[in-house]
Amino acid sequence: MVSAVFHSPLEASAPHAPTPVLTPKGSPTAVPMTVPRERRPAANEPVTGAPRTYNWLWRRVLPPVCGFALLVLIWELVALNSTTGFPTPLAVWHQATIVFSDPFYDKGPNDQGVGWNVLSSLKRVALGFGLAAAVGIPAGFAIGRFDFLARMFNPLISLLRPVSPLAWLPIGLLVFKGANPAAIWTIFICSIWPMIINTAVGVQRVPSDYMNVARVLDLSEWKIITRILFPAVLPYMLTGVRLAVGTAWLVIVAAEMLTGGVGIGFWVWDEWNNLNVANIIIAIFIIGIVGLALEYALIKIATTFTFEEVKS
């Protein structure tokens, strides 16, 4: 079920999780901080302070740096052995400094800076995603609250949800007779499912205690929704929103490749036609970073609105 994704990303993102990370050599620096303190109870702050920063560096900074180094190494090896002109990391870096020196130039509809491309992709995502949220979240509430609606829509959702987003694109082109609305439609249709499903599951999982409180206090349906259902469902809903944003950002690149216009997906395709592989790699990094930023922002929002007692 979709809701299974609820906890893990949040927990994984918690930066202070006391994970017992072992250093590659299993060196004694990986032992919990309290141990050296207990051994030397008289030690003052500067003494304990030094191993702490060292430890922190060792545990938090070194592993990701190693990961990126590995990526660059493999990349370098592939590029060196390539006969098709695959650019080396250094070449891409040089190209990136050129691309980012002027990200917002505008030389007609087919030649715009990468900044404009990213922004117009984000605009499409925001529109399609916003519409999906406006429809999907209330729909999820209704489906979660009323059994009849759940039975009515569950087969439809199960049928339509696994459909590849791009299969919807021709329908959008047919109905809306334009590339831009068709791309927005595709975003809409594929980001609506996680929001409907997570919201509905959230509503169904509202602790029965809270609903009993509502029954004993004899609250009106409006009060039940605003004071009990909405706050209780919010964490589930935000998980749905987060999944939906991820999907939307995945889909927009593909959709734009097919529809053209201005956008990061179109930019990738355009650079492929120009055989400018370095720019494609830059685009891949941009897409990754923007996706990460969207995800991170939503995780932040989700953790702010999650109450401890809702989780348990």
Next chain:
Amino acid sequence: MSDAQDRKFIDISDVEQTFKTPKGSFQALRDINLTIAKGEFVALIGHSGCGKSTLLNLIAGLATPTRGALLCANKEIKGPGPERAVVFQNHSLLPWLTCYENIHLGVERVFGSTETRAQLKDRTDQALALVGLTPATQKRPGEISGGMKQRVGIARALAMEPKVLLMDEPFGALDALTRARLQDELLAIVQKTHSTVVMVTHDVDEAVLLSDKIVMMTNGPAATIGEVLSVRLERPRNRVQLAEDRHYVQYRKAVIDFLYTRQAHVEKAA
């Protein structure tokens, strides 16, 4: 209100509760007959699984009996309502609302149509003061201790001025010292408000100390009322003085005798 009605404020007759389970039907309660007078404090006591919470839920209207009838002030209990406020075992405060807002939610529902905002605020503040939680007004349930949460739960129930206060093991999750303090507070509050209270408990001392009547239930399944013990101890009651009181000890003995001799726990026998 007539005397007869006051004596039969809550009237439970021939109630039976059967649950449908995948393995067939399960009879939880049978032949329950009980009357509770206005202003009476009744404790339901019995081993786990004897259906005492089920009986409380029936009075609350959170469940409907398979057979029989439950009346409250001569009206059939058809569903839950604020005139029969429930203090839940796990307090059930809404974690996203402050203590004040949690109580205000009920107050607003009951008195919102007839009173001004200032009056509603007064009622909420008074309820908080009654349980001694004025300093925690703006705190959320996550920021206060278990005992304080339970007190907010009691305040929420009392603030609605219910005809009956129903409590499902309200102090079960608390440590012994906190429990004793809250019992004393509850005694004082009930003394002041003359509420009718039905309380589910498995604590013999709690039952004897607080109640006018102890309803002892037989072991489930198909549990029923085994015995009803009237506790005629002077009020206000003081736990320290009562500890050596001859009558108190006798009542205590009677309950223990019922629970551990005549209704020895089934699980232990098995």
